Amino acid sequence: MATYISLLKSMRSKAGKVALPVLATLMTASLPSCGGADEAVAPISVHRLDHALLSGNLSDSTLLRPAEVLFRLSGYGELNDSTLAVYAANPSINMLAHATDSVWKNTEVFSRPLGKMKANFNRIFPDVSFPGVYAIVSPFNQSVFTADSLLYVGLNHYLGADYPPYAYFPEYIRVRKTPERLMPDIAETILRRDYPYAPREEYPTVLSRLLYEGALIEAEMQLAGVSEQQVLGYDDSQMEWLMKNERQLWETIVGRKYLFSTDSQLAASLVNLAPFTSVFGQEVPGAAGRFIGHRIVNAYLDNRAIPIPQLLTPDFYESETALQDARY
Template sequence: MYKATEKLFEICDYGPVYPLSIFDYADKSSIREHRDAVEKEFADMDREKKSLGKLFSRIRRLLPGAEIPVVFTIISPYTQSIFVVDSAVYLGLNHYLGTDYPLYESFPDYVRRLKVRGRIPVDMAEAIIRTSYPFRPTSDYPQALSRMAYEGAVAEAVMQVADVNEQESLGYSDDDYSWLRDNEHDIWDIIVGKKMLFSSDTDIIRSLIGVGPTTNVISPSSPGRAGRYVGHRLVQSYLDANRSASLESLFSHEFYDNPSLLSLAGYNP
């Protein structure tokens, strides 16, 4: 616990660990305002312990190159709910207090709907996967296709290790997910027709996969991160056509940077 606290204080720039600094940390308004709600909501964490135990077991089996960290629960002063440092992962319980939690009222719907206990295994899986298998393109200017394929690989891995469906992995509401499914062909046509697929423009890539209410480069009506949805569809098509491919192989640049990826995947929405 001391080493974990020491690392947390280093990350948060709170200086060395000693009784007064721990008291100061606990007394910060960003920590104190959530304390009662966290203690009440998470008085019993048996559910999380069981679900995370199953999650880590699947990760060991399906992603042997991933490191399983030690989990420490905290009240996080940051907007990031989970972060991995060395062999430890810090789980900010104040980010999972339910959609009706009063201090979430100012958050947009697409953020607030994900702040529920059921998201903990999904978010934990994604944090471990991204840390263990970061995006490492061969080019200094990766194309949108490469990043979309990587994001699709992350979504697929989360589905398999967290035992959730595509909608849960990607974090969409029913309406947003239905819109993406109904418009998948049109989304692909826009990405290809506007020459975004092989673009290295960081603004375009950020718009396609970045968190937000919409994907404006597709349509004002499109839910956010539409490029990530299409990326996962591409990955599913690739796995259907290449059944011997392992889950771990999707995180190699030989996959997401492969110039023949489109033909290998045979994606045709």
């Protein structure tokens, strides 16, 4: 650990700050192709910040800034020999790290799916930088989060729905704690960072939120190379129910005059993760509004060509003609 402190002081004396990392890093499961020939996609090296912190070895200068930011966010304070030792001795961190390594030990098979996502991102969003991604043991309930242009992936949140310590989570959350969720979650976190829901209207409509969520789902599918069902996180029976009852759900939304309501709680109840969509009933899978939103966007794209970045702006999701143009 003393080696780390000496290095940090040396870097600051020379440059005045710690340089941001050059390589994006990540751990993820083996997932469907993101498109393009594998040979043409450069895999991304996986840097394990969790391993570096537990070993106390931060001699790799690309890990210094991410470690500092993480310590500040997680309440450990300034990164130094003392706080690093406290972190490394934390029993819960060690327990989660051991479990994480049992699932995420082999990093080589995970580098190419993330490389494909980065290639897709650079193609679809050429004016936006792909963030540096760091594998950690996350101290938060949030599994993937961003800070200071860095993206942290809590691998301890992707150990499988049957992992015993997950028992306290409700089932609708626990079933999403699988390796297969990692790529969609990373894609969504990056997209929400760069293209948050930011309506210009003081009182945005429910329709604008549905259109935004639908655009987000389409962008995630194209970035991560996964299906609509995988992005939404539904099992086969839930997806089958939604497809069978799509018209009924839409007619309910229209009939109850939800579309142009400016009730933010109503919008949230339609799109937020939940055991069921309460405004429809307990038989309807949670966040059914996202499914409807994507179906509208899908219909829109069948009729009009529009770049994905534009879909994620108020120019689209607050457009007065978007629904009409979708012919949904």
